Amino acid sequence: MLNFLFRRIAAGIATLVVALFLMYLLVDRAIDPLQDLIESTAPNKQQLIDQRIADLDLDVNVVVRFFQWFGNLLQGDLGIAWRSGRDVNSLLTHAIGSTLELVSAATLLAVVLGVTVGIVSALRQYSAFDYIIIFLSFLLFSLPSFWVAVLLKQWAAIGFNDFLRDPVVAWPVIIGASLLVGLLWSLAIGGTVVRRLQVFAIAAAANIALLAYVQLSGWWDRPHIGPVMLLVLGAGTAFAVVGVFAGLHNRRALWTALTVVVIGVVLYFPMQVVFDSVTESNWLILGLGLLAAASGYVVGRLFGGADWRLSAHVGAAVAVVMGALVFVDQVMQVWGPYFKALSGRPIPTFGDRTPNLGGNYWVQALDSFTHLALPTATLVLIAFASYTRYSRSSMLEVMNQDYIRTARAKGLPERLVIVRHGFRNALIPLATVVPIDVITLIGGAIITEAVFARPGMGQLFVRSLEQAEIEPVMAYLLVTATLAILANIIADIVYATIDPRIRLDA
Amino acid sequence: MSTPMTPPSGSPLDEHVENEIELKEVEGLSQGQIVRRRFFRHKGAILGLIMLGLTTLLALTSVGVGPLPGWWQWTPYETPSVVNAGRPSMSLPTWLGGTGFAIGEHPFGQDEIGRDIFARVMAGVQTSLMVMVVIGTVSAVIGIAVGAASGFLRGRSDTVLMRLTDLVITVPTIVIGAVVGKIAGGVSGLVFAIAMGLILWTTLARLVRGEFLSLREREFVDAARVAGASNMRIIFKHILPNAIGTVIVSVTLLMSSAILLETALSFLGFGVQSPEISLGQLINQYQQAFATRPWLFWWPGLFIVVIALSINFIGDGLRDAFDPRQKRIPSERKMAKAMEADGSAARAITTTVRPADSRNPGTGS
8 A cells, every 4th residue: 555655656746747847848838928028119128128038037948947946846935926026835825725615615515416416316217307417417518617607697696686685586486496396306206106296295395385484584684594493404404314324214323313403402502602702713613513523423322222333423424414504503693794794795706705804703704605605606517517427327337236136136125225235336436536526626716716706726827827927827737736646646545445346556 | 237227126038028129129230330320319419410510500601611701791800880789689489479580680789899799609609610620630639549559559658658648637628728728829720729639638548548458358359460460450440440439429528528628718818819709709708798788698608508518419329329238228118018019018017116116216107
């Protein structure tokens, strides 16, 4: 394993250096730092040109300049963006944060949504639901992301902001949307006619109830989750998680999940005080999340039984969801002041932070979420399609294997066959796709950041390339190339870890 | 292979019937005929083919190609006076709630200096299609050459060529594309397309290499070698035809991503430069006008979607047609019908329900 890692890293570094060298030559060929001077009409034009050539060492051969740049790089100095005179290291630090925020949010959402939908679609192969999903993924796959981004910016953002001014949805729209949701659910769950009708009725009714509650309680003016909704949502999650991963007949798992929900709701009240009295940071929130997962695990362990690991995992999963709900509730609580501070147009269409906003941690969190909403949606729309396709074909492949037939033959319930034997194995090829896809998303972020003017790495790259500054461009290439090489190594390792047939040392 | 929903408990008799149907369909046909027949049965692919054909025809004839004039009254560069604030003059037929179908002077509208959007979009479609085809051709040639060489020769040349592919894969395509596009885009659309082809061949090369690695071990290659065939002959006459399915499918899919890449780069300003027109460049040019003149923005995007979607569907049809494992599954209704004719209708209906699980869709009714 170590041997493999060492070899791969060495090869990766070699590739990286050669790639950077070639890219340096290309970028140097692509940009012309003298262009604005050559086009200028200044009387001392020649003098200015000479000055700049001297400043940027343009008379030195490009290969020599690469090695100068590379030597500085080894000392941790990425150079200076000469037009603005700013240090590339500091430019990059902010840009990386902004891009990572975007890409990780998009990846997480796209993987969760795409894999779920893809697997359901595979289980209902050749059904109406399957065909709808196939067509949808083709359509999303063919959408130019910049076009979608501009559309979202112009319609979704401005439309939603207008809607918030007078947040009333017409009743026919609510009923129509709910019927559609019910139809989708009934198609996804499938079964006999009676069952489909039941699913349709329940889903549509639940949806109408939810929208009616939101509408009638003035939820849009003061969005919140609150203890009651927390209980309802938590119980729903508990039943869903147990139903899928353990089966509702597994009473210990069910009790674990419900206990965790009750603990979460009870803790909701003291946590309000805690959140008011301490200064939060991302690390604190992350720590609380881990603490929640750990306590969920402990609850599952305490319920014991032969299969306590399953209960513990269920408990941890439900606890994380409860924690996330409490977090969202906290963020929602500052909606009112935030809404007022932005004079009633809370969904921004550019940037990644509102300048001079101030406020506490929660306001800042809300601010970054509203800025993330549209760019993330753009990236998710496109990544969703590829994950759906991957997971669908992977699941189809797996469900045809002999071990699935064996599992069915030995009388396992269909849920176990799908979750334990099908789903787990379908994830193997996906695990290698995800790290590599993250790199594609980082590339895709160039477009999203350009449309939404987010000051991330992609923007840094595009701007610098336009303005003929080679240092920031090379810094960007360094980061993406390193990430790409790392992603490939990680994909190999993940593959070897989850598939015992693969051995890295061979 | 692709029937997870067929009953696992299905009797061998069932499978037999199914195979019979499949076999009867391919009896006495050559591989090419089977592929063609399967492709033409794929509704999505045919629809895609028709859409793409119509789009190409419309784009080529309306504004003309090169020196040849088209039938459309405006050229992309003319600036007639702005009529009706540049609104599209096309109106829907009355049964769609319009004022009766009419094309009018400027069906897609005009921009702020009066240029006809229909003409501009058509010129953009031409450029984008040209770029797509050139990228597809260039990267297919390089990809096949590199993949075939490294898969067939193996050893050192394989290592060298694969390291070369690694180099290109290290940086996201759009990033290399932006840098290369900045160099080549200013020259002309054709140069830009060739440059893009030079960086997009890597996936194809890897796929072809994989195919060659497995095919070169097959008996027919040994037979050819024993008969005295040269390496070149083995590669081009014996192995490549067997790998052609993979190549065609992935070139098609590559073309659909190529058109998205081209438009994205032109949108960022690193692609086709004006005075040449590309769809992405049109969107970039007009995105500020969205609030006042949305039609400037609508049409170019719509055509990108139409082209990319058609090609994706064609690619899907080709994949289904070429994949020998892809046994065409008649829908359950068709199966039932076929069996009814067979006099075994009752069996056809009952055996398709999986006994253990009543949730199997489409069978309960």
